[in-house]
Amino acid sequence: MSKSLDDKKPIFIQIKEVIEDQIINEQLKEHDQIPSTNQLVQFYKVNHITVSKGINLLVEEEVVYKKRGVGMYVAEGAKEKLVLQRREGFAEEFVLPMLKEAKKLKLSDDEIVRIMKKLKGSVKVD
Template sequence: MNSSFDENKPIFLQVKERIEDQIVNDQLNEHDQIPSTTQLVNFYKINHLTIAKGINILVDTGIIYKKRGVGMFVAEGAKDRLLEQRKEAFVDKFIWPMLQEARKLGISEDETIKLVKQQKGREKR
């Protein structure tokens, strides 16, 4: 885990996203216990309330669940839900604007697909 933060985004959101990243990247699996709030406070050297705010968002959205007196755990289906959310965000942030720009430039659907495949091929090299 990286302990530095982007000053342009609230830290509690970055804490939430880092836990989500660990779930998406299979570092945390369903029913795995996540680090305690105290462990996260000690690691990141930030306020307990900041950590709690990020974690509470994950609890509220059903990505993690709490067992009183035991800790917090990754919920069943959390990875699938996160992947679906991220795919939707990807479409909104990248695909839709790309398609709008292609339309403005008169690039056909076939040509757009061809360009994407070409770039994907460059990535493999």
């Protein structure tokens, strides 16, 4: 788990995304217990309500499920669901802003592709 939270997004969203990343990267697999609210509160030094809000979003999206009195667990099919969600938002969230900036800079399609190919080889997944 990474301790770095930034001020670009609400903290509860960042905590939700950290857990999602752990599921996508298979650090957490189906039916694995996710860190408890108390563990996340202590780790990130944030309010209990903030952490609960992020985890509750995961429950609402059926990415995690609750075992009463035991904890929260990764739901079956959670990874596939998260990958699909992120793929659907990828173009709008990342590609469109990049293309708008490229247009401002008058970059050709070939230049954009060259830049992407160059950077793709240096990308490391957290």
